[in-house]
Amino acid sequence: MFRPLVLLCAVALLAACADEPPAPATAVVSKPTAPVAAAPAPLPANLRELTGNLVNVPAGASVELALLVIDERDRPQQLLGNITLQGTGQLLPFHLPFNPDSFPANARVELHGRVTQSAQLILRLSPQRITSATTQLVGNLRFDPAP
Secondary structure: OHHHHHHHHHHHHHHHHHOOOOOOOOOOOOOOOOOOOOOOOOOOOOOEEEEEEEEOOOOOOEEEEEEEEEOOOOOEEEEEEEEEEEOOOOOEEEEEEEOHHHOOOOOEEEEEEEEEEOOEEEEEEEEEEEOOOOOEEEEEEEOEEOO
16 A cells, blocks of 8 residues: 555655756856945034044054043043044044033143054054044044154
């Protein structure tokens, strides 16, 4: 009773295996496109920002930028804003947001920066004086070798 059923299944299996294999799917090859820098998110109305470009940052290096209130003894007293970026070996754009309400009147405010690679300080930014709590373009900033 099961013999004809087993024979029928075996013939169906052989017939399925005997069909021509499907043609391999052709892969659509697209040209790699240059990475497009994502536009920064819109800045909330209560914040301002410093923007510019960092020059001579090696690829893979870590960049830290900080907007600091500095006292009369050249010591940092307050952090107004900071960002961390990864170097690309090319011009590196930055956007450093800060709250203008935290910007003290009649105090010295500076933009400081450093570049580390493999946990070692390799470059530093000469302090850049920021005189007003407005959105500003600081231009191209070049790092100096760290001592």
